[in-house]
Amino acid sequence: MRAGALSVTAATLALAAASGPAAAHFQELIPSTDIVTPDTGATVDLAIRFTHPMSGGPLMDMGTPARIGVLAGGTVTDLTAQAKPVTVDGKAAYGLSHVLTAPADYVYFIEPAPYWEPAEGKMIVHYTKVVVDAFDAQEGWDALVGLPVEIEPLVRPYGLWTGNVFRGIVRKNGEPVPFAEVEVEWRNDGSVTPPADAFVTQVVKAGPDGVFSYAMPRAGWWGFAALLEADAPMKNPAGEDVPVEQGALMWVRTVDMK
Structure with missing residues (x-):
């Protein structure tokens, strides 16, 4: 290789190393348990963060959520006012406690405030949900909330062993999204150090019917994020029209078989 070409290549590599990879943003909606029994008590505490799960941070400041709710037994209950x-880590986040009073599958969801990401030049809105089974109901876990973008689970999203495969349909305005790209991250508890950046965010692609699948290799919480572009732009803080990343997110938990 010529010296000039070598110096250009070295400079390019140095610039790439300095800038680093684009970290995946995930809206977290993590309950204290995904299965409520008489032994666990009837209160579910939800931690609501906007962060990078596999990297353990950093967190991003959250604005006041537009909407938080739960779908159970065919009825949606608004919980926005209950969020605190x-x-x-110096960043704005939210918490919520909810008492479950009847056997049902509770589909918690959030529409967060739009987040301006100047590095990507777009607003981000991640419509996120998680399912909690109460008192062995095991019904309603696949109910759709009706969010603009949403993952419909094809596998019951609780009571999962480590190594189970999670499957879902990516939907936008209720319709399947062919070949949607889905990012997957494990909520790192500090026990795993990825050997390379490619291990931080797994990427799978849905088929022509919008169906994707992923085998979860470790116990803990797994986030699935289908990132789609909204049909209309949104104003950024400077008042400029910018594209909007709509995320269809879902969290599921796996447990080691012992």
């Missing part, structure tokens, strides 16, 4: 602001 908290500060985590």
